[in-house]
Amino acid sequence: MAEKELGSWFNRMMLRKGRLAQGKTQRQVADEVLISTDSYRDYEAGRTGAPGKNIKALAEACGLSKEEANFMLIAALAHKSSAAVEADMRFNALYLALAEEYYGTFFKFDANLIPGPLQLQEYQYIVLRLAEGATEEQLDRGWLFKDGRAETIWNRLDRPTIQFLIGETALHQLREISAELYQAQMAYLRRWSRKPGVSIRIQRGPIPARLSSFDVYMQGESELSGPPFVYTEIADSSWLIDDPARIASYDGIRKNLWKKAIRIEVYNDDDWRDRLA
Structure with a gap:
């Protein structure tokens, strides 16, 4: 579940991002919604939360979609009542995309698939079609x-400091599906690993x-990030989990897995058949 603090951060950052994409000032948005500029500034700064009655108008003024406005309304109502936001995969996907844009430190682990931002387009259409049975429209x-997030x-x-941990199972499965795609995907992963701040390791x-899939997001040095949280x-x-004790537990697991994993720069799986024999 995403707690009220996470929902509040989501709303103010969605407004900020949408407004900047529209090339509007805070005063222009405030004028369109018929509120004071100071009130709008407070919404973006997180000093106060935008009331539910203004969410749709604010979202429209900032160029956001109806779906995004609906999620913002859910988050705003939860913040007002001090309740948790209803867990929703699409809402959480939007939240992760926003977090990847503004959080200073994050870790993403998947034991069975290449993490989304690291996937080639061919991987999306070949492997995920097999793994998830997705339709062509869903894949598109x-x-x-996913490409926008990457x-x-x-x-x-x-x-930002970013750690990607990939289960070796994901690589073995890919190699069995297509040796050519495996080579292309590995080259792409190594390209990502050369980017400053990005580290990729393979978990054997x-x-x-x-424990086969979870993310940990921390504020790091980013002034625009929200509260720490875990995604699973x-x-x-x-769920987006912001309970400090549970975050600490997941972070301990992260450190343990990361310590035992192999850097992709030195990873070589040519001996995997011998190890499985």
Whole structure:
């Protein structure tokens, strides 16, 4: 579940991002919504939360979609009532995309698939079609969203600290599906690993199912990031966890896995068949 602090951060950053994309000043947005400029400044600064009655008008003034406005309304109502935001995979996907743009430090782990921002387009259409049984429309929509996330991370100028941990199982499966795609994907991963601030490691050995996929996001040195949180999911739901004790627990797991993993710069899986024999 995404707690009220996370929902509040989501709303103010969505407004800021949308407004800047529209090339509008805070005064212009305030005038369109018929509120004071100071009130709008407080919304973006996080000093106060935008009231639910103004969310749709604010989102429209900032060029946001109806879907984004709806998620903002849910977050605003939860903030007002001090309740948790209903867990929703699409909402959380939008939240992760925003976090990847503004958080100073984050870690992403998947034992069975290449993490989304590191996937080639061919990987999306070949491997995920097999893994998820997605339709062509779902694959097209998913790729546009995923490619936008990757571009945002790549173009960040503040050099966040990013760790990607990939289970070796994901690489073995890919190699079995297509040796050519495997080589292209590995070259792409190594290209990412050369980017300042980005580290990629391969996790050998079995991973308990309950630990096979999770992300940890920390504020780092970014002044625009929100509260620390962990992201995890199961078949029919997903969570943004901001409880400090649980974050510390996941971060401990992260450190342990990372310490045992192999840097992609020196990883060589030519001996994997011998090890499996």
